[in-house]
Amino acid sequence: xxxxxxxxxxxxxxxxxxxxxxxxxxxxxxxxxxxxxxxxxxxxxxxxxxxxxxxxxxxxxxxxxxxxxxxxxxxxxxxxxxxxxxxxxxxxxxxxxxxxxxxxxxxxxxxxxxxxxxxxxxxxxxxxxxxxxxxxxxxxxxxxxxxxxxxxxxxxxxxxxxxxxxxxxxxxxxxxxxxxxxxxxxxxxxxxxxxxxxxxxxxxxxxxxxxxxxxxxxxxxxxx
Amino acid sequence: xxxxxxxxxxxxxxxxxxxxxxxxxxxxxxxxxxxxxxxxxxxxxxxxxxxxxxxxxxxxxxxxxxxxxxxxxxxxxxxxxxxxxxxxxxxxxxxxxxxxxxxxxxxxxxxxxxxxxxxxxxxxxxxxxxxxxxxxxxxxxxxxxxxxxxxxxxxxxxxxxxxxxxxxxxxxxxxxxxxxxxxxxxxxxxxxxxxxxxxxxxxxxxxxxxxxxxxxxxxxxxxxxxxxxxxxxxxxxxxxxxxxxxxxxxxxxxxxxxxxxxxxxxxxxxxxxxxxxxxxxxxxxxxxxxxxxxxxxxxxxxxxxxxxxxxxxxxxxxxxxxxxxxxxxxxxxxxxxxxxxxxxxxxxxxxxxxxxxxxxxxxxxxxxxxxxxxxxxxxxxxxxxxxxxxxxxxxxxxxxxxxxxxxxxxxxxxxxxxxxxxxxxxxxxxxxxxxxxxxxxxxxxxxxxxxxxxxxxxxxxxxxxxxxxxxxxxxxxxxxxxxxxxxxxxxxxxxxxxxxxxxxxxxxxxxxxxxxxxxxxxxxxxxxxxxxxxxxxx
Ligand SMILES: Cc1cc2nc3c(=O)[nH]c(=O)nc-3n(C[C@H](O)[C@H](O)[C@H](O)COP(=O)(O)OP(=O)(O)OC[C@H]3O[C@@H](n4cnc5c(N)ncnc54)[C@H](O)[C@@H]3O)c2cc1C
Ligand code: SF4
Ligand code: SF4
Ligand code: FES
Numbered sequence: 001x002x003x004x005x006x007x008x009x010x011x012x013x014x015x016x017x018x019x020x021x022x023x024x025x026x027x028x029x030x031x032x033x034x035x036x037x038x039x040x041x042x043x044x045x046x047x048x049x050x051x052x053x054x055x056x057x058x059x060x061x062x063x064x065x066x067x068x069x070x071x072x073x074x075x076x077x078x079x080x081x082x083x084x085x086x087x088x089x090x091x092x093x094x095x096x097x098x099x100x101x102x103x104x105x106x107x108x109x110x111x112x113x114x115x116x117x118x119x120x121x122x123x124x125x126x127x128x129x130x131x132x133x134x135x136x137x138x139x140x141x142x143x144x145x146x147x148x149x150x151x152x153x154x155x156x157x158x159x160x161x162x163x164x165x166x167x168x169x170x171x172x173x174x175x176x177x178x179x180x181x182x183x184x185x186x187x188x189x190x191x192x193x194x195x196x197x198x199x200x201x202x203x204x205x206x207x208x209x210x211x212x213x214x215x216x217x218x219x220x221x222x223x224x
Numbered sequence: 225x226x227x228x229x230x231x232x233x234x235x236x237x238x239x240x241x242x243x244x245x246x247x248x249x250x251x252x253x254x255x256x257x258x259x260x261x262x263x264x265x266x267x268x269x270x271x272x273x274x275x276x277x278x279x280x281x282x283x284x285x286x287x288x289x290x291x292x293x294x295x296x297x298x299x300x301x302x303x304x305x306x307x308x309x310x311x312x313x314x315x316x317x318x319x320x321x322x323x324x325x326x327x328x329x330x331x332x333x334x335x336x337x338x339x340x341x342x343x344x345x346x347x348x349x350x351x352x353x354x355x356x357x358x359x360x361x362x363x364x365x366x367x368x369x370x371x372x373x374x375x376x377x378x379x380x381x382x383x384x385x386x387x388x389x390x391x392x393x394x395x396x397x398x399x400x401x402x403x404x405x406x407x408x409x410x411x412x413x414x415x416x417x418x419x420x421x422x423x424x425x426x427x428x429x430x431x432x433x434x435x436x437x438x439x440x441x442x443x444x445x446x447x448x449x450x451x452x453x454x455x456x457x458x459x460x461x462x463x464x465x466x467x468x469x470x471x472x473x474x475x476x477x478x479x480x481x482x483x484x485x486x487x488x489x490x491x492x493x494x495x496x497x498x499x500x501x502x503x504x505x506x507x508x509x510x511x512x513x514x515x516x517x518x519x520x521x522x523x524x525x526x527x528x529x530x531x532x533x534x535x536x537x538x539x540x541x542x543x544x545x546x547x548x549x550x551x552x553x554x555x556x557x558x559x560x561x562x563x564x565x566x567x568x569x570x571x572x573x574x575x576x577x578x579x580x581x582x583x584x585x586x587x588x589x590x591x592x593x594x595x596x597x598x599x600x601x602x603x604x605x606x607x608x609x610x611x612x613x614x615x616x617x618x619x620x621x622x623x624x625x626x627x628x629x630x631x632x633x634x635x636x637x638x639x640x641x642x643x644x645x646x647x648x649x650x651x652x653x654x655x656x657x658x659x660x661x662x663x664x665x666x667x668x669x670x671x672x673x674x675x676x677x678x679x680x681x682x683x684x685x686x687x688x689x690x691x692x693x694x695x696x697x698x699x700x701x702x703x704x705x706x707x708x709x710x711x712x713x714x715x716x717x718x719x720x721x722x723x724x725x726x727x728x729x730x731x732x733x734x735x736x737x738x739x740x741x742x743x744x745x746x747x748x749x750x751x752x753x754x755x756x757x758x759x760x761x762x
Contacts, residue, residue, distance in 0.1 A: 021554050024754075032755040034463065034485050038352030039518040041558045042638060043443050046352055066641055068554055087455045090410060122637070142412060147440065147633055150447065169451055173410030176448075181419030182407065189366040189400040201373045202397065206389045217381030218257050222430045223369065 005071040008054075022049055022064035022075060036079035042066045045151035045165075048078040048121075061119040061153035081152040083163040088170075095178040097136030104167050107134055109160040116154035116164055122147045126154045126164055133167050139179050141171035228644045229551075233652070236603050239576030240613050240650055247570060248618060252581040260588050267591035267598070269544060270690075275511045276540060281735045283535035290510040293539060296527055296747040300736055301729045303468050305746075308481055308490045310470055310724055315461075317343045318716040319709070320479060320495030322466040322525065325353030326442070326698065327681025327705035328501035329449035332458050334709030340716060342709075344453070345461045345482055345493065347502075347520040347750065351450045354503050354518055354682060355701060358442025359561035359634060360426065361434040362702070363695035364399035367423060370431040372396040379696055382428040382585050383661075383689020386538070390668035391687040395696065395703055402702040403435060411448045412437050424566045426694035428585040434695045439561050439632040442698060464491075465524065465750050468729055469498065469532045469677070472722035477532070477677035479724065485750070494724065496716035497676045499708045500525040504660045504682040507752040510542055513657035514557025524748035525683035529664040531732045534672040537685035538662025543692055546571075546589035548656020550611040552642045557656045560635060562586075562694045564614060567631050568622040572613040572650065573601040587691045590655040603652060611652035620647050659697065661688050670708045676719055680708040 003018040007025060016025040023040065026033060038046030047064035054072030064077060086103045093099055100107060107130050116126035125144055132141035145168030154164040192198070205213070227234050255263070265271050277294035279287050289297060319335040321328045324346030335342040344350065365375040375396040380387055403421075407413060413435050414422040423432045437444035453460060466480040470492070479494040502525030506517025515521070526536060547560040565571070565582040571589065573579050573596045580592040593612050596602050602610035619627050628636050628647050639646050663685035670678045681701045688696060736742070 019553050027754040028756050030755050030757055032751075032753075033519075034348075034751070037519050038348055039357050041357060041516065041518075041555070042634070043357045043440075044349075044352050044518070046349060066638070068642075085451075085454060087457070089455065090452070146412070146438065146444075147637070149443070169447060172412055172444075173448060173451065175410075176412035177408060177410040180412065180415055183366070183413075183415065183419045183421045185368060186364075186366045186400055186404055186407070186421060190404050193372065193397055193400060198372050198397070201371070202376065202393060205373050205376055206393060210385060213377070213380065214385060217377055217385075220374075220377060220381075220430045223425070223432055 005069055007069050007073045007075060009075050011074065016069055018069060020069055022062070022067050022069055023047060025069045026064070036064065036077045040065045043149060045149035048081065048151045048153055049075060050078060051075045061121060061156070063121045063151060078152070078156060081156055083152050083155050083166055085163065085166045090173055090177060093174065095138055095174040099174065100133050100136065100167070103170065104163070106160060106162050107167060110162065111160060113159060115157040115159070119153040119157040121151050121153050122149060124148060129168055130162065130164060133171055138171040138174045141168065142175035145171065226645070226648055228649060230606070233603055236574045237649060239574070240572050240615060243576040244615065244618065247578045248621065252570070252578045254581050255584060255588065260584070263591045263595065264587055267594040268587055269511045270540070270542060280739045280741060282530055282732070283533060284539065287540070289539045290508070290542060292508040292510055293505065293523060293526070295743055295745065296523065296749055297530060298736065298741045299743045299745040299747040300733045301468055301531065302746045303481060303726060303729055304733050306490065308492065310481065310492050310726060312492060313494045314491040315343060315493040317341050317493065317495050318497065319712045320345070320493050320498045321501055322480060322499065323501035323503060323681070324350035324460060325501060325503050325681060326355030326446055326449060326701035328499070329453050330702050330705030331499050331501060331680055331709035333449065333452055333456065334706045335713045336456050336458050338710055338713035340713040343459045343461065343493070345464045345466055347463070347465045347485060349462050350453065350460045351446050352518060352520065353446065354521060355442050355698070356446040357516065357518060357559065358698050359439040359559060360563040360566070361436035361441045361695045362403065362698040363426065363429065363433050363693070364403045364435060364699065365396065365431065365433050366400045366403065366421065367431065367433065370433055372399065374431055375399065375433065378428060378430050379693060380689070382693040383691050386689035388686040394668060394707065395687055395700055398703045399699055402699060402706070405706070406445060406448070406702065409448050409452055411445055414438065424563070425583055426562055426566060427583045427589065428693045434566065436563065439563055439634045445698065466528060467748065468726065469528050470724050470726060471532060471728055472724050474722045476675040476719070476721065478721050494721070496719040496721060497678065497712040499712055500529055500664065500677070500679045500683050501681045501705065502683045506657050508749070509752070510657055513544065513655070514548060515657040516545060516548060516557060516559035517657070520751065522749040522752065523660065524750060525679065526664060527748040529672060529677065529679065532674055532677070532728050534674050534677065535665050536662060537665040538690055539685070541661040541690040542657065543586055543659035543661050544590040544655040545658035546586055546593050546655050547614055547653040550609050550654040551605050551652040553607065554642060555638060558638065559656060559658065560614060560651065560653055561632065563632055564616060564619070564635060567627065568619045570615045570618060572615045574603045574612070575601055585691055585693065593653065593655055597654065605652065609654065611654040613650040614653050615650045616646040617648060617650065659692055661690055661692055669711055670704055671711070676715060678708045678712055680704040
């Protein structure tokens with residue numbers, strides 16, 4: 001017999017098998033999910049959830065699809081949180097400190113409470129990446145925020161009203177586009193293709209009899 | 225000793241550890257073409273006749289499809305009972321994109337940039353999609369020792385020589401530009417300090433051409449595309465599914481009937497061109513397999529297009545990814561990216577033997593795992609499952625300490641959530657339902673046989689033959705997504721729509737009735753039924 005545990009969805013008690021995740025436990029209890037569910041494997045950030053264990057003080061944030069149920073969990077989901085994304089034309093931006101100042105000025109109101117970091121479902125140092133953004137160090141901000149799944153748990157907790165995942169997103173785009181050098185070999189190859197360098201060889205390959213292609217494939221040299 | 229697994233598994237791990245040093249010195253032999261065929265025939269689920277049914281109606285009548293897909297093809301439309309007045313038009317656009325994943329988003333961006341009035345409708349949120357979950361990477365032949373022709377050979381051969389040549393040509397020839405486009409949008413590819421791309425092998429590649437963004441490759445691409453869609457002000461109608469295409473009296477695609485997933489209300493979109501970008505079918509659970517796919521992957525686009533008269537291609541070819549998680553049960557079916565093997569982990573059976581080369585094509589490796597388990601060389605897992613080891617500690621020995629956290633952080637995190645440190649112990653895997661190799665048939669330009677209807681991404685068939693290589697799907701999503709956007713934008717100006725109707729839906733229903741089919745279901749499926757209702761009578 002599987003081990004059952006008591007959990008509370010929005011305050012109502014359900015008995016569910018103890019090896020389920022919060023998400024599958026909801027379904028076990030009879031919920032048909034539409035909101036607050038996406039990839040089901042920890043990548044999309046749709047399943048933002050808060051819980052508290054009965055009798056304990058601490059409030060936890062988590063991804064429902066990645067978190068196993070425990071006895072006495074009081075669970076509420078946050079299927080949507082109004083984070084605030086500012087729009088911009090990436091082509092017009094310059095990767096300097098002013099960008100953040102004009103698009104996300106509220107980051108300078110951070111009071112250093114570290115609630116965001118404590119809330120992060122990906123264990124990122126969120127306060128730190130906001131600090132990097134303040135300084136205009138987008139490379140560091142991009143690196144530190146890279147694993148963010150935009151679940152918004154940090155923003156839910158932030159007294160300064162900062163939309164952390166959006167700040168990280170901007171930093172990563174700036175870093176990817178402007179601060180990291182372009183790949184020479186890639187640009188060269190794109191030009192070569194445009195000039196038609198491979199057209200003949202491609203046509204040749206496509207027109208080969210099947211047996212010949214099979215032979216080529218089966219004997220092709222594999223880079224070490 | 226560090227023992228995060230039950231006793232029987234720890235026993236087996238001892239054998240894995242005992243052979244590790246010797247295994248690291250030799251590379252397992254590659255199989256010959258005959259050996260591969262033999263393995264596939266005996267063990268690949270695609271070769272199991274019980275998992276298929278004959279399609280009884282429509283353009284592919286007489287061919288086979290997975291039982292669960294055939295059931296949806298044999299079911300009728302919601303609109304046979306729910307009546308929708310399609311003369312009341314809620315949205316009127318040049319390009320209607322169905323599906324807000326990678327293909328739909330790239331399509332919308334290109335259509336918008338070409339001046340079209342474009343709108344995306346999507347089942348859940350934009351980015352709640354298979355694209356977000358891709359871990360391993362994206363292929364493009366951009367290194368000096370590589371070429372689009374070499375890439376063509378790998379993709380065409382990997383797909384068992386069954387792909388449509390003109391589609392493979394577009395895929396491989398437009399690959400480098402796709403990477404450049406993404407990079408210039410700000411996608412952070414793994415690079416050397418001088419900007420040179422870090423590229424690795426994937427199963428079936430003859431050159432190292434796998435580009436990645438750690439093991440969040442798809443997430444990095446998807447969130448950037450989503451950010452761009454929002455920046456451009458492209459309308460995205462979320463929690464809204466297309467449940468049927470609308471055609472006009474000239475037989476052209478003319479829009480779609482939409483369903484609000486929360487309220488159950490219908491609305492109508494009229495469009496001069498329609499792009500289906502609805503992705504895959506993992507949540508159909510073919511053959512009862514668990515899946516790596518997102519919640520909304522239910523083959524809807526195939527049903528919509530098929531009912532409207534578009535043929536499918538290779539609808540009977542499914543990709544089982546060789547390495548899905550089987551333990552612990554909370555992550556059953558979750559993908560363990562191929563990159564784990566690219567960076568050095570071997571597949572090892574319960575006796576500690578590296579029984580196959582880890583980078584054979586996916587179908588071959590999946591068959592290999594199934595063989596080991598069926599023939600008694602698998603590891604027993606509570607609940608009656610079996611699996612083989614993926615020897616992850618090898619990665620740190622080969623690449624140095626820290627390699628796992630740096631190159632595959634998502635995998636590391638997923639296992640650490642359950643107290644399993646893959647730097648120290650191997651992990652258990654079994655194949656998971658991963659990818660729809662086939663789909664709606666398209667021509668070289670991305671169009672179906674229905675005028676003004678295009679398909680892009682995983683919903684399309686023919687690009688990968690009957691087996692897709694890792695990294696060619698993210699690529700196809702970008703290449704064919706962008707292509708569809710450009711083609712649709714070039715086309716809509718010439719289109720004059722006639723009277724809109726749903727006659728094809730009624731005709732299909734009649735065909736079902738004439739064939740004596742009644743499944744008691746409606747299609748498309750939209751979402752899998754996971755809610756347990758204890759006292760509901762069947
Ligand atoms: C876990 C995982 C790992 C992968 N790793 C790799 C990899 O490393 N490399 C690689 O190349 N490929 C990989 N793939 C495959 C690749 O990610 C997908 O095939 C590809 O991203 C599909 O893109 P798409 O845009 O066609 O579909 P999706 O990204 O799935 O988008 C389809 C969208 O359409 C929506 N939709 C569905 N039905 C409807 C409807 N009726 N109405 C409205 N909207 C609808 C869905 O909700 C979804 O948002 C991976 C896939 C998975 C699942
Ligand atoms: S940084 Fe914020 S949005 Fe990103 S994963 Fe952490 S908690 Fe979620
Ligand atoms: S929660 Fe807000 S105010 Fe507190 S440290 Fe984080 S960003 Fe600053
Ligand atoms: S459903 Fe995507 S992170 Fe949980």
